[in-house]
Amino acid sequence: MIRGNVGWRLVLFQPRRGSSMKPMYRSLRIATILAMLVALPFESAVVAQEPPAVIDIHVDLSDAPRRIFHARLSMPVQPGSLDLLYPKWLPGEHGPTGPITDLVGLNFSADGKTISWRRDPQEMFAFQVNIPAGVTQLDIKLDYLPPSASGQFTAGAATSDRVAVMSWNALLLYPAGKSAHEIMYRPSLTLPAGWGFGTALVESRREGDEIHFATVSLATLVDSPVSAGAHHRVLDLTGKAAVRHRLHLVADSEEALDIKPETEQAFRNLVAEGIALFGSYHYSKYDFLLTLSDHVQSFGLEHHESSDNRLPERTLVEEVRMNSRAGLLPHEFVHSWNAKYRRPEGLTRDNFQTPYQTDLLWVYEGLTSYLGLVLTSRSGLWTPEYAQDALARIAARLSNRPGRTWRPLIDTTRAAQILFGSPSAGSSWRRGVDFYDEGVLIWLEVDTLIRQLSKGRRSLDDFCRTFFGGESGLATVAPYAYADLVAALAEVAAHDWKGFFDSRIYSVQAEAPLNGITNSGWRLVYTGEPNLAQQDREETRELLNLSFSLGFSVSTKDNRVLDVLPGSPAAAGGLPAASTLVAVNGRRWTPEILQQAIVDAQQANEPIRLLVENAEFFSEVLVDYHAGKRHPHLERNDRKHDLLSKILAPRLH
Numbered sequence: 140m141i142r143g144n145v146g147w148r149l150v151l152f153q154p155r156r157g158s159s160m161k162p163m164y165r166s167l168r169i170a171t172i173l174a175m176l177v178a179l180p181f182e183s184a185v186v187a188q189e190p191p192a193v194i195d196i197h198v199d200l201s202d203a204p205r206r207i208f209h210a211r212l213s214m215p216v217q218p219g220s221l222d223l224l225y226p227k228w229l230p231g232e233h234g235p236t237g238p239i240t241d242l243v244g245l246n247f248s249a250d251g252k253t254i255s256w257r258r259d260p261q262e263m264f265a266f267q268v269n270i271p272a273g274v275t276q277l278d279i280k281l282d283y284l285p286p287s288a289s290g291q292f293t294a295g296a297a298t299s300d301r302v303a304v305m306s307w308n309a310l311l312l313y314p315a316g317k318s319a320h321e322i323m324y325r326p327s328l329t330l331p332a333g334w335g336f337g338t339a340l341v342e343s344r345r346e347g348d349e350i351h352f353a354t355v356s357l358a359t360l361v362d363s364p365v366s367a368g369a370h371h372r373v374l375d376l377t378g379k380a381a382v383r384h385r386l387h388l389v390a391d392s393e394e395a396l397d398i399k400p401e402t403e404q405a406f407r408n409l410v411a412e413g414i415a416l417f418g419s420y421h422y423s424k425y426d427f428l429l430t431l432s433d434h435v436q437s438f439g440l441e442h443h444e445s446s447d448n449r450l451p452e453r454t455l456v457e458e459v460r461m462n463s464r465a466g467l468l469p470h471e472f473v474h475s476w477n478a479k480y481r482r483p484e485g486l487t488r489d490n491f492q493t494p495y496q497t498d499l500l501w502v503y504e505g506l507t508s509y510l511g512l513v514l515t516s517r518s519g520l521w522t523p524e525y526a527q528d529a530l531a532r533i534a535a536r537l538s539n540r541p542g543r544t545w546r547p548l549i550d551t552t553r554a555a556q557i558l559f560g561s562p563s564a565g566s567s568w569r570r571g572v573d574f575y576d577e578g579v580l581i582w583l584e585v586d587t588l589i590r591q592l593s594k595g596r597r598s599l600d601d602f603c604r605t606f607f608g609g610e611s612g613l614a615t616v617a618p619y620a621y622a623d624l625v626a627a628l629a630e631v632a633a634h635d636w637k638g639f640f641d642s643r644i645y646s647v648q649a650e651a652p653l654n655g656i657t658n659s660g661w662r663l664v665y666t667g668e669p670n671l672a673q674q675d676r677e678e679t680r681e682l683l684n685l686s687f688s689l690g691f692s693v694s695t696k697d698n699r700v701l702d703v704l705p706g707s708p709a710a711a712g713g714l715p716a717a718s719t720l721v722a723v724n725g726r727r728w729t730p731e732i733l734q735q736a737i738v739d740a741q742q743a744n745e746p747i748r749l750l751v752e753n754a755e756f757f758s759e760v761l762v763d764y765h766a767g768k769r770h771p772h773l774e775r776n777d778r779k780h781d782l783l784s785k786i787l788a789p790r791l792h
């Protein structure tokens with residue numbers, strides 16, 4: 140097993156130079172040194188190893204519908220000062236998103252007697268307790284209050300009356316100074332009566348209403364969330380794969396589980412196409428968890444042997460919803476290779492407190508976004524035409540992004556932790572986590588370049604098989620640096636890959652990287668015909684996107700102007716972002732009326748008149764635009780080989 144090569148660094152606890160070392164710091168440092176000394180024999184095969192002490196953790200989700208999760212832990216301890224940590228930096232969330240605000244009801248006791256605790260005065264995620272003489276076991280009780288709306292990723296809404304998604308990191312403390320691969324937990328769980336569940340953990344036994352799982356390391360526990368609910372269904376996606384692949388559906392209604400046979404088949408194809416792409420796999424089994432609820436935050440989080448996918452309730456039964464979210468499971472599946480197995484050194488940590496260095500997210504997320512799009516098409520979750528529209532939408536969005544003129548892509552990766560969750564107003568000038576979408580364009584260019592350089596003999600698929608290859612079956616981590624990536628690409632096709640990435644990622648690029656599209660025999664054009672991917676996205680996200688015509692987008696739910704592109708006709712007319720759109724050409728606005736106004740303006744000289752309310756004040760904005768509807772599409776260039784269709788076509792079925 141390969142471990143992260145970045146050791147435990149107590150950067151958060153180091154006192155400032157010249158300041159006196161407070162007792163807690165001293166104890167932490169001493170504890171760390173002791174832990175390192177104790178850990179040394181583990182590296183040597185000659186010294187007999189003591190079995191690691193196991194921490195029991197029981198989570199009770201009986202009150203999940205009331206948005207309270209309960210936990211009790213039982214931890215082997217020794218008398219003296221004990222420093223305990225609440226996970227802060229969560230893998231895959233790329234920031235310090237541990238939901239510390241909602242950790243409540245904290246109580247420590249030993250032999251039935253309460254033990255007082257205190258929080259570190261500077262580090263909110265660290266606690267200290269003094270273990271009395273003679274005590275060998277510390278009992279901890281705590282609650283986690285999953286929010287109903289706010290919060291990022293797993294810290295967001297995670298429950299309804301019928302479903303709950305539980306991330307163990309929200310419900311545990313761990314002792315400071317040891318690797319998360321060495322601290323062992325014995326997890327168990329209680330669910331509301333009649334609920335089913337899915338998780339990558341291995342069930343060992345049932346005792347009354349308690350479900351017990353096999354003992355795992357802290358790293359594996361945090362990597363193995365539980366999705367549970369009143370309506371539950373398991374689909375087997377294994378097909379010809381050598382190990383078990385399952386899809387656990389949990390939903391707010393029985394009807395929501397009624398997956399279409401063609402969607403189920405496409406998920407099976409996804410497993411087969413994924414393994415065909417990489418040639419091997421790095422898990423002993425794989426569990427897709429899919430929670431379907433309108434009251435749970437929609438997103439996906441990658442894990443090594445599972446993925447935590449959360450989507451609106453009717454995603455599987457309504458075509459528009461399914462199309463607009465079809466890329467989620469392929470993206471998270473790819474992450475098992477590109478994120479969990481091969482992981483940038485800066486994102487490889489053996490604890491949950493050391494900050495990440497997120498520069499290589501253009502590989503971690505960018506390459507995953509590209510391969511996710513490719514697999515969504517190869518598996519049949521999208522038609523190739525739909526995948527082309529999805530690609531055109533991405534290319535157009537990045538081509539109309541004035542923030543490119545000041546912010547290089549590398550700064551969106553480095554600053555990811557402050558860009559996730561940034562507001563929509565100003566997003567085209569600020570840029571956001573653009574490394575996802577821009578990664579699609581850049582890695583498409585890499586794919587087409589490899590194909591051209593090798594005269595069609597090789598492709599990015601070959602890179603995937605070498606860089607993400609190795610022995611199948613074990614969930615191991617192989618960290619890499621930028622130089623490793625460049626060297627691996629050069630082995631597939633000789634080229635100045637460092638120069639290639641340096642210019643596209645590390646320097647300001649006012650123009651979006653569209654060479655991949657042109658290399659693959661297509662070009663980006665704008666027409667009056669709707670883009671299917673954009674249309675479905677607008678419908679499910681309740682917005683109208685006029686970024687490529689008038690230059691703004693507006694919510695159809697609350698009429699808020701989401702963003703205005705600097706330099707666009709709407710910006711020239713003075714439309715403020717975050718204002719409320721009231722009327723178009725003197726009539727209360729609807730998406731249909733606004734789109735008709737764009738069509739009518741083609742034959743007129745007068746500007747389109749928008750009435751907006753901007754923080755209590757009303758004003759009329761004149762938008763001088765007469766070029767009609769503009770939706771992005773890819774158009775075939777017959778003078779070049781159609782590489783794109785080849786890339787998007789299934790390898791297997």
Ligand SMILES: [Zn+2]
Nearest residue numbers: 470474504507
């Ligand atoms: Zn991702």
